[in-house]
Amino acid sequence: MAPALRSYVSGSWFSPTDSGRPLHDAVTGEEIARISSAGIDMGAVLDHGRRVGGPALRELTFHQRAGLLKALAGHLREHREELYAVSARTGATLGDSKFDVDGGIGVLQSYASKGRRELPNDTVYVDGDVEPLSRGGTFVGQHVATSLHGVAVQVNAFNFPVWGPLEKFAPAFLAGVPSVVKPASPTAFLTAELTRLVIESGLLPEGTFQLVAGSVGDMFDHLTGQDLVSFTGSAATAATLRAHPGIVRHSVRFSAEADSLNLSVLGPDAAPGTPEFDLYVKQLVAEMTVKAGQKCTAIRRAFVPRQHVDAVAEAVSARLAKVTVGNPAAEGVRMGALASLEQREEVRRSVKALADAGRLVFGDPDKVDVVDADAERGAFVSPMLFVGDPERAEPHEVEAFGPVSTLLPYTSTVQLIDYAARGGGSLAGSVVTGDTAFAREVVLGVAPWHGRLLVLTQADAKESTGHGSPMPQLVHGGPGRAGGGEEMGGIRGLLHHMQRTAVQGDPDTLTAITGRWVAGSQRHETDVHPFRKHLEELRIGDTIVAGPRTVGQDDVEHFAEFTGDTFYAHMDAEAAAANPLFGERVAHGYLVVSLAAGLFVDPDPGPVLANFGVDHLRFLTPVKFGDALTVTLTCKQITPRDSAGYGEVRWDADVSRQDGESVARYDVLTLVAEREGGK
Numbered sequence: 001m002a003p004a005l006r007s008y009v010s011g012s013w014f015s016p017t018d019s020g021r022p023l024h025d026a027v028t029g030e031e032i033a034r035i036s037s038a039g040i041d042m043g044a045v046l047d048h049g050r051r052v053g054g055p056a057l058r059e060l061t062f063h064q065r066a067g068l069l070k071a072l073a074g075h076l077r078e079h080r081e082e083l084y085a086v087s088a089r090t091g092a093t094l095g096d097s098k099f100d101v102d103g104g105i106g107v108l109q110s111y112a113s114k115g116r117r118e119l120p121n122d123t124v125y126v127d128g129d130v131e132p133l134s135r136g137g138t139f140v141g142q143h144v145a146t147s148l149h150g151v152a153v154q155v156n157a158f159n160f161p162v163w164g165p166l167e168k169f170a171p172a173f174l175a176g177v178p179s180v181v182k183p184a185s186p187t188a189f190l191t192a193e194l195t196r197l198v199i200e201s202g203l204l205p206e207g208t209f210q211l212v213a214g215s216v217g218d219m220f221d222h223l224t225g226q227d228l229v230s231f232t233g234s235a236a237t238a239a240t241l242r243a244h245p246g247i248v249r250h251s252v253r254f255s256a257e258a259d260s261l262n263l264s265v266l267g268p269d270a271a272p273g274t275p276e277f278d279l280y281v282k283q284l285v286a287e288m289t290v291k292a293g294q295k296c297t298a299i300r301r302a303f304v305p306r307q308h309v310d311a312v313a314e315a316v317s318a319r320l321a322k323v324t325v326g327n328p329a330a331e332g333v334r335m336g337a338l339a340s341l342e343q344r345e346e347v348r349r350s351v352k353a354l355a356d357a358g359r360l361v362f363g364d365p366d367k368v369d370v371v372d373a374d375a376e377r378g379a380f381v382s383p384m385l386f387v388g389d390p391e392r393a394e395p396h397e398v399e400a401f402g403p404v405s406t407l408l409p410y411t412s413t414v415q416l417i418d419y420a421a422r423g424g425g426s427l428a429g430s431v432v433t434g435d436t437a438f439a440r441e442v443v444l445g446v447a448p449w450h451g452r453l454l455v456l457t458q459a460d461a462k463e464s465t466g467h468g469s470p471m472p473q474l475v476h477g478g479p480g481r482a483g484g485g486e487e488m489g490g491i492r493g494l495l496h497h498m499q500r501t502a503v504q505g506d507p508d509t510l511t512a513i514t515g516r517w518v519a520g521s522q523r524h525e526t527d528v529h530p531f532r533k534h535l536e537e538l539r540i541g542d543t544i545v546a547g548p549r550t551v552g553q554d555d556v557e558h559f560a561e562f563t564g565d566t567f568y569a570h571m572d573a574e575a576a577a578a579n580p581l582f583g584e585r586v587a588h589g590y591l592v593v594s595l596a597a598g599l600f601v602d603p604d605p606g607p608v609l610a611n612f613g614v615d616h617l618r619f620l621t622p623v624k625f626g627d628a629l630t631v632t633l634t635c636k637q638i639t640p641r642d643s644a645g646y647g648e649v650r651w652d653a654d655v656s657r658q659d660g661e662s663v664a665r666y667d668v669l670t671l672v673a674e675r676e677g678g679k
Contacts, residue, residue, distance in 0.1 A: 004034040005192045005213040008199055010048040011206055014040060016214065023189055026091030026337040027327050029377035033189045037214030043222040045180060045210055049151035050226075053178030053207025058147050060205075061122055063642055065174050066115025068203055073108035075201045076194075080105065083162060083193060090161065090187045091337030091379060093328040096291045103469075104166035104194075110472040111170040111494075118491060121639045121647075123147070123176070126514050127500060137520045142510050145498040147176030150226030152497060153219065155241070157232040158184035158339045159294040159401075161191045167472065168230050169209065171493035177228070178208040180219075184233070186340040188213050220246040228253040228497060230488075232296065235259055235481050255496065256483030257476065259399050260426040261300040264467060265416065265442055267433025272311045275458040280432040281312065283456065284405060285319040287468050288383050289335045293403035294343075297428040297468040300399055303390075303416055306409040313387055313407055317362040320383045326371030327378075333371055338379040338402055347381055350400035357395055358388030358406060396422035413438065417445035425480020430454040430467040451478030451486055517541055517636040517652060530635060531602035534675045535647045538635050546599035547630030548658065551587050551623055559591045586622040592664050593617070596631040596655045609646055609671040614653075617666035621657075628658040636667065646673045 004020045006013045020036030057065065076083070080101050087097035119125065125145040133139045152172040156164040165181045172179050183191035195211040198204065212219070223229070223246045231238055231254070238256035241247070247254055264284060270276035287299040304312045328336040338344050351365045363384035370380050383403040388395040390408040396419070410416040420429070429450045431442050439455045447453060452474060454467055470476040472493075477486040487496035503513060507520035523543035530542045560566045568575040569582050576585045593614075602608070623629065632654045640647040649672045655664040 002031045002033050007213045008195055008211040009045045025089045026339055027373055027378045035185050035188055035214050037212055042217050042219035046151050046222050048207050049178040056205035057176045057208055062115050062119035063121040066112045069108045070112035072203050073105050076105050079197050086190050086193045088328050093336045100160050100162045104163035107167045107170050107472045111174050115174050122515055130518055138506050141504045143502050145500050148226045152177045152179045152228045155182045155231045158186040161187040162194050172497050175494045175497035177497040180210045182212045182216055220244045223252050225250040230255045232257045255485040255487045258483040260482040261399055261423040262426045262428045263301040264299040264430045265303045267435050267438050268305045269435040276432050276434050279461050281315045283467055288403045288405050289323050292335055292338050295468050299405050302405050302407045303410050304407050306411050309409045313361045320362050327373040330372035341379050344379045344381050347400050347402035350398050353394050353398045354386055357392035358386040361385050361387055390419045413441050420446040421449050425478055425482045426450050427478040427482045428452045432456045523634055529602045531608045532606050534607045535672045542635040545632050548628035549595055550628045553625045556587050582622050586624055589619040592623050599631045600633045607673045611670050613669045615667040619664050621663050623663050631655050646671050
């Protein structure tokens with residue numbers, strides 16, 4: 001009997017108290033492990049995450065968490081050959097394994113990068129601008145996001161045993177929420193290997209990554225309103241879990257990525273012989289055969305103009321005929337096995353339903369020639385292409401989760417959009433066309449039923465990641481049947497694990513809470529110019545007031561001649577007088593900003609290393625000849641960069657004229673050095 005997979009829970013490796021059920025090599029049929037969660041105290045697992053993992057994570061800033069994700073990505077990259085070797089036993093080719101393993105590592109790297117670039121070096125996320133709530137400005141509001149004090153329970157599918165867990169773990173970790181990973185059984189042995197590498201790295205705080213190999217048991221009975229559940233799998237299972245009393249009772253945040261009948265559309269312009277026709281055929285074959293079609297984003301419904309159906313069927317069949325199926329270790333094999341014999345039987349059942357609504361033009365559900373393997377002991381199946389009837393329900397309702405796709409003819413864009421909607425909601429779709437008008441009509445028409453849409457043309461084909469590649473920067477999820485969620489992807493994925501709270505108060509209090517200077521809160525004028533202060537010496541609210549500087553006609557005309565900006569409002573008195581916004585000649589807005597910089601900049605070498613931009617620049621009222629400008633520059637936000645020797649400082653710049661009215665407001669962004677040797 002093969003050994004049982006161990007779970008990693010409550011700070012240690014745990015072996016089940018029973019023998020469990022067998023897991024098999026998808027290629028040879030050999031029993032390679034057994035799986036069971038018998039004996040695990042699920043309440044204790046969640047408690048360990050909340051009590052040990054959560055506090056440790058919440059002590060770290062976003063930047064520190066991002067640094068750990070980056071380090072973990074590097075560690076896994078060094079050990080990815082070990083993951084590839086285990087991945088082969090799931091039926092994956094080396095290319096499939098790289099898609100899964102490298103894709104998961106890439107998610108960690110992406111979130112690490114976004115954490116450093118887009119998040120503060122703090123534990124609170126400021127969401128949006130300050131909202132004025134009173135006329136006098138003494139009562140304002142600000143939305144903030146803070147880490148939930150629960151655990152993210154992540155129930156994953158069998159098809160991506162590395163990428164799946166990591167794409168859920170990364171945003172949860174960055175948000176400060178520990179994870180409990182529950183892999184699907186058929187490929188759990190690969191997720192267990194991933195977990196071994198994660199735990200042995202010693203990089204993550206204890207309690208932030210736990211693995212339950214086997215059933216979740218009564219875990220959902222122990223959920224609280226601070227916990228989350230993320231699920232990937234069938235729509236039917238998602239519906240069952242969503243209705244669990246523990247989830248309903250505590251309004252537990254539940255997100256699902258469910259099976260979906262994703263579409264790909266060939267445009268009427270993409271006739272045989274065009275680049276887009278070839279791209280469509282190549283993409284469809286790739287989506288059918290990568291991971292043996294076991295992708296939640298794979299193309300199931302291939303919509304083709306009726307006049308091109310036969311040509312597409314012929315071209316796709318010719319490509320599929322060159323796909324060698326067999327042992328992933330054998331030379332020349334392009335498609336491996338399905339994840340399990342049970343999965344093969346499920347595909348065959350679905351294919352029978354599809355056959356009732358169309359004709360099989362390539363492949364055989366019951367027979368496949370394989371290389372260096374036993375076709376019956378291994379979970380092998382032939383790629384299969386159907387030509388179906390889009391008026392029948394089956395193509396829009398039945399998903400064969402394997403190397404199976406159906407060509408569906410359409411005659412008009414209106415008809416196509418109607419057919420697309422019959423799928424009930426999809427994760428991903430693609431439109432292959434060189435006609436931008438057609439692309440717009442289709443994208444806007446089918447978008448309400450899709451989480452992501454790719455427009456593939458000869459212009460973007462070389463750099464496109466393809467129809468079925470989720471990008472961590474973008475939403476991953478879809479409406480309706482696809483799960484109804486879109487929480488994963490970018491900062492949205494992070495905020496899904498946080499509580500958004502509207503905080504109301506006076507400006508000083510909001511400044512203290514958010515760590516960002518709020519207009520109306522105290523300023524601190526000092527004898528030392530703020531630009532002479534190193535990063536650790538600066539304080540929120542440090543201010544310099546400089547000016548006045550009178551703007552004359554000579555200034556405006558010199559600026560116009562020097563820059564070439566001779567817009568009539570600055571140079572033509574008669575035309576400017578006729579302009580209802582000005583009534584007379586006025587100064588350039590960029591001249592005002594330049595003069596303001598001349599007022600507040602300290603010219604000598606010092607801690608300020610560079611100005612790298614401005615944000616939120618607005619010209620509020622015209623500056624006329626003779627106006628005297630004063631600038632008030634206030635330290636608004638300080639973001640240290642760990643180990644960089646410098647940090648980012650955001651300054652509030654308020655340029656006003658002699659009557660006190662603001663003429664321009666913006667944020668100045670600088671890089672400021674720490675003292676030599678750091679803090």
